[in-house]
Amino acid sequence: MTSYVTKAVIPAAGLGTRFLPATKAMPKEMLPVVDKPAIQYVVEEAVSSGLHDVLMVTGRNKNALENHFDRNAELEDTLARKGDTDRLLKVSYSTSLADLHYVRQGDPKGLGHAVLRAKMHVGREPFAVLLGDDIIDARDPLLSRMLHVQQTLNTTVVALMEVPPESIHLYGAAAVVETDEDDVVRITGLVEKPSRENAPSNYAVIGRSVLRPEIFDILEKTPPGKGGEIQLTDALEGLASAPAWTGGVHGVVFRGRRYDTGDRLDYLKAIVQLAVARDDLGPDLLPWLREFAANAGPADTGSIPALPPVPLSTAARELLQIAGA
Numbered sequence: 001m002t003s004y005v006t007k008a009v010i011p012a013a014g015l016g017t018r019f020l021p022a023t024k025a026m027p028k029e030m031l032p033v034v035d036k037p038a039i040q041y042v043v044e045e046a047v048s049s050g051l052h053d054v055l056m057v058t059g060r061n062k063n064a065l066e067n068h069f070d071r072n073a074e075l076e077d078t079l080a081r082k083g084d085t086d087r088l089l090k091v092s093y094s095t096s097l098a099d100l101h102y103v104r105q106g107d108p109k110g111l112g113h114a115v116l117r118a119k120m121h122v123g124r125e126p127f128a129v130l131l132g133d134d135i136i137d138a139r140d141p142l143l144s145r146m147l148h149v150q151q152t153l154n155t156t157v158v159a160l161m162e163v164p165p166e167s168i169h170l171y172g173a174a175a176v177v178e179t180d181e182d183d184v185v186r187i188t189g190l191v192e193k194p195s196r197e198n199a200p201s202n203y204a205v206i207g208r209s210v211l212r213p214e215i216f217d218i219l220e221k222t223p224p225g226k227g228g229e230i231q232l233t234d235a236l237e238g239l240a241s242a243p244a245w246t247g248g249v250h251g252v253v254f255r256g257r258r259y260d261t262g263d264r265l266d267y268l269k270a271i272v273q274l275a276v277a278r279d280d281l282g283p284d285l286l287p288w289l290r291e292f293a294a295n296a297g298p299a300d301t302g303s304i305p306a307l308p309p310v311p312l313s314t315a316a317r318e319l320l321q322i323a324g325a
Contacts, residue, residue, distance in 0.1 A: 007053045008046035008129075009056075010054060027061070029042075033270055034274055034278070043100075045130065046143070049147060050144075125213060129232075134262075142256065149250060156215065158208070158250075159251070169194065173191050173201060174190050174205060186248065190234075191237075218238045
């Protein structure tokens with residue numbers, strides 16, 4: 001019998017190496033997108049789709065994630081005494097946003113392993129997975145559509161987006177068959193980060209999925225794949241070719257606005273695009289952007305001088321020798 005989805009899982013254990021040194025001590029999911037950390041946008045999306053039970057899969061040095069969604073009594077008291085109601089509401093909002101739970105991934109064995117860590121919390125129910133550095137614009141709902149498709153077809157659903165063929169090597173790629181619905185396809189195969197020549201299509205898997213619990217059984221038997229990690233894409237490939245009673249795998253083709261805050265350039269674009277759309281920032285920011293784009297000269301766009309080199313620590317030199325660098 002089909003079950004309604006009630007739980008969301010957010011893998012957020014990555015090291016954020018593309019943002020070093022900013023992420024040396026701060027989780028990449030806590031990087032601000034305008035004035036909210038990226039992870040809050042993701043939790044808000046889950047809640048707006050009716051999923052208030054949220055499990056975050058974290059790792060070492062990720063305590064800031066829990067702190068952000070916990071109360072800060074001293075800060076709240078200070079803002080209350082100042083009569084700063086607006087900021088007080090912003091601070092307390094994240095505290096009551098969802099029923100949040102946390103589990104550590106432990107060993108960094110890949111996205112598939114992170115999802116598997118949710119097994120005890122999820123049980124034998126379908127559940128949603130939202131990647132912690134993938135933001136879907138609230139004006140272009142995706143997860144609610146995926147939940148509807150999952151409920152209707154009793155299937156596993158992944159989000160797909162058409163990307164330029166030269167970019168498909170950055171994603172999992174899906175082989176698809178069209179259905180009667182314009183935005184829904186049946187997935188017959190998946191390949192993790194294929195070359196352009198070997199990609200089955202330019203339909204890329206992005207950071208949203210609604211999974212039937214059978215995925216746990218497959219993940220437990222999935223060997224390490226690309227990068228020596230347990231890939232969720234490989235497990236989905238197994239589910240796509242599994243017996244019919246498992247429901248197979250379908251894709252919802254997303255044509256809206258998505259921001260990959262795990263990529264430095266896309267992160268900057270996300271800040272600009274979301275700030276321009278805000279009533280408190282857009283009216284001043286957009287004219288400035290137009291003026292800057294039209295009039296920026298060498299003094300504005302010239303390279304910033306590099307910092308002078310500093311000697312490596314003894315420990316760093318030893319690690320580089322071990323790595324053969």
